[in-house]
Amino acid sequence: MSIEEIKTAPLPLAAPLASAADLPAVVLSDLAFSHERGVPVLEDVNLNVGQGDFLALLGPNGGGKSTLLRLILGLEQPCCGSITVFGRPPAEGSRQIGYVPQFSSMQRDFPASVLDMVLMGGASPDRRGGSWESGPAARERARSYLDLLGLGGLEKRGIGALSGGQRQRALVARALMGSNQKLDAREAPCAAPSPFLLLLDEPTASIDPEGKFCFYEFLDRLRGHITIIVVSHDLFVASPFFSGIVFVNKTVTELEQSGLSPENLTLLFGKHLHDCPIADLQHAGNSPRHEGCTHPSCWPDRGNTV
Amino acid sequence: MLASPFMHSAALASLLAAVACGIVGTLVVQSRLTFLAGGASHAAYGGIGIAFHWSLPVLPCTLLFSLAASLLMGALCLRGECRDDSYAGKVDTAVGVLWAAGMAFGIILVECTPGYAGELMGFLFGSILTVPGDDLAVMACFDVLLLALLGCFRQGLWALCLDREFARARGLPVKALFLLLVGMTAVAVVMLIRIVGLILVLALLTIPPYLARSFCNSLYSTMLAAGTLSLLFCLAGLTLSWHADLSSGASIIAVAAAAYFLAHIPGFFTQRMRKN
Numbered sequence: 001m002s003i004e005e006i007k008t009a010p011l012p013l014a015a016p017l018a019s020a021a022d023l024p025a026v027v028l029s030d031l032a033f034s035h036e037r038g039v040p041v042l043e044d045v046n047l048n049v050g051q052g053d054f055l056a057l058l059g060p061n062g063g064g065k066s067t068l069l070r071l072i073l074g075l076e077q078p079c080c081g082s083i084t085v086f087g088r089p090p091a092e093g094s095r096q097i098g099y100v101p102q103f104s105s106m107q108r109d110f111p112a113s114v115l116d117m118v119l120m121g122g123a124s125p126d127r128r129g130g131s132w133e134s135g136p137a138a139r140e141r142a143r144s145y146l147d148l149l150g151l152g153g154l155e156k157r158g159i160g161a162l163s164g165g166q167r168q169r170a171l172v173a174r175a176l177m178g179s180n181q182k183l184d185a186r187e188a189p190c191a192a193p194s195p196f197l198l199l200l201d202e203p204t205a206s207i208d209p210e211g212k213f214c215f216y217e218f219l220d221r222l223r224g225h226i227t228i229i230v231v232s233h234d235l236f237v238a239s240p241f242f243s244g245i246v247f248v249n250k251t252v253t254e255l256e257q258s259g260l261s262p263e264n265l266t267l268l269f270g271k272h273l274h275d276c277p278i279a280d281l282q283h284a285g286n287s288p289r290h291e292g293c294t295h296p297s298c299w300p301d302r303g304n305t306v
Numbered sequence: 307m308l309a310s311p312f313m314h315s316a317a318l319a320s321l322l323a324a325v326a327c328g329i330v331g332t333l334v335v336q337s338r339l340t341f342l343a344g345g346a347s348h349a350a351y352g353g354i355g356i357a358f359h360w361s362l363p364v365l366p367c368t369l370l371f372s373l374a375a376s377l378l379m380g381a382l383c384l385r386g387e388c389r390d391d392s393y394a395g396k397v398d399t400a401v402g403v404l405w406a407a408g409m410a411f412g413i414i415l416v417e418c419t420p421g422y423a424g425e426l427m428g429f430l431f432g433s434i435l436t437v438p439g440d441d442l443a444v445m446a447c448f449d450v451l452l453l454a455l456l457g458c459f460r461q462g463l464w465a466l467c468l469d470r471e472f473a474r475a476r477g478l479p480v481k482a483l484f485l486l487l488v489g490m491t492a493v494a495v496v497m498l499i500r501i502v503g504l505i506l507v508l509a510l511l512t513i514p515p516y517l518a519r520s521f522c523n524s525l526y527s528t529m530l531a532a533g534t535l536s537l538l539f540c541l542a543g544l545t546l547s548w549h550a551d552l553s554s555g556a557s558i559i560a561v562a563a564a565a566y567f568l569a570h571i572p573g574f575f576t577q578r579m580r581k582n
Binding site (some may be wrong): 097105111132174 | 317462519
């Protein structure tokens with residue numbers, strides 16, 4: 001299947017959600033979280049994510065983005081406040097959440113094929129420590145997700161042999177397997193859309209810029225069909241794709257798509273006083289653009305930012 | 307050589323050890339638990355000391371002690387994962403301390419016991435030629451236990467080794483699975499101590515799976531290949547020790563280590579050629 005065919009092929013997912021839904025995908029109210037030592041990570045977090053949203057979480061390192069994802073997943077417990085995912089506590093909603101962890105969490109030298117890895121996405125706990133379907137139906141579903149994400153034909157390849165961008169897309173396919181309902185419209189036409197939340201934690205941190213754009217392009221095919229929240233540093237690459245941007249730095253601030261104003265950049269990166277590209281953007285053209293910044297404090301995370 | 311009854315029991319012991327080595331070694335290498343396995347094997351000497359001092363059966367005593375020590379190390383590792391990086395460093399040290407403390411405890415107990423302690427060298431460096439028939443039966447039971455555990459918790463262990471963070475997010479009991487794997491490691495280590503001794507056990511546990519996964523495309527075929535490789539290493543090492551009159555445990559590890567280095571030679575040259 002060529003790239004063009006993939007892009008024009010009918011989406012093997014349920015029809016787009018009819019309305020912004022009866023039930024919001026995620027509701028965080030008065031949420032606070034601190035580490036065991038009592039250092040507060042998040043305070044006074046209020047956020048309402050509608051079904052079908054494609055939301056980006058941006059913010060400085062240590063601002064609490066990943067913690068927020070882990071709270072939604074139920075991997076961390078808040079100190080106070082409440083979290084609901086499709087109206088239920090996170091622990092009960094694990095069949096409605098697909099998760100793409102940071103690049104480093106998967107053992108890349110693990111001897112497994114792409115298809116086996118994707119099938120694992122349907123894992124659920126049981127008395128035998130967890131199991132998942134691996135029969136023909138599950139394989140067919142896994143193949144449809146791999147096709148959707150442009151990985152058709154690579155299912156037998158070892159996971160170590162994928163490029164960075166291919167691997168991240170395979171991880172998205174794995175996360176989609178987590179749905180408890182068939183997302184395949186070919187088998188269940190006109191079925192009620194399955195509420196499903198896809199969480200991605202810095203999915204493109206290790207992909208080159210071209211691959212990043214390509215990754216978001218594939219991800220964009222899921223827009224409207226499921227709810228997506230992505231932790232990202234790729235503000236400039238990915239901003240055309242997001243339906244909303246949320247800045248996370250101890251608390252959350254929702255912004256519209258066109259939210260890249262100097263004030264927002266100050267909110268995102270802090271006040272930059274030195275000569276650097278961020279400071280230039282914050283001054284919004286009042287000062288000339290410099291060739292990179294030599295001051296280390298301006299680039300706390302040179303590899304990932306911008 | 308083949309007519310010797312010692313060799314028959316040694317070959318049988320190699321086969322039994324290869325099963326454990328294939329299953330557990332592969333899981334240990336894939337989940338990066340080599341350091342913990344090393345701790346489990348060295349701390350096992352404490353169990354040997356207890357058995358020797360109070361005249362208890364060696365294999366069960368060693369197993370219980372190694373199991374307790376490794377589960378303690380496993381629990382510490384789990385706590386380390388929940389906390390920040392500085393705590394993970396403390397855990398690393400704690401495993402190292404348990405590694406040495408268990409062994410020191412065993413040595414002191416042995417020294418406090420009157421009589422000749424020469425046979426204990428067999429536990430340090432292995433004594434595959436003198437494995438008693440009873441121990442072979444116990445080893446066979448351990449193999450059955452390991453196979454049963456693998457059969458039952460197959461997918462859970464698979465998920466644990468591939469992506470622990472994702473398994474946790476899916477609600478899988480990652481902590482319990484991790485402690486299960488640590489317990490299986492202790493069982494395998496105690497079995498392999500008989501073959502190559504506790505000092506050399508790490509090599510036999512890690513080299514076969516490491517080599518096997520380079521030409522296998524699934525976890526189970528890696529286990530099978532690793533088991534076969536470990537059997538081959540044991541038999542080749544035995545032959546070497548027989549003909550050259552060398553210690554069996556060291557010969558087995560020498561063969562395995564030689565295979566490890568030989569396997570790296572083609573890669574080394576292709577890298578050099580690429581650079582040039």
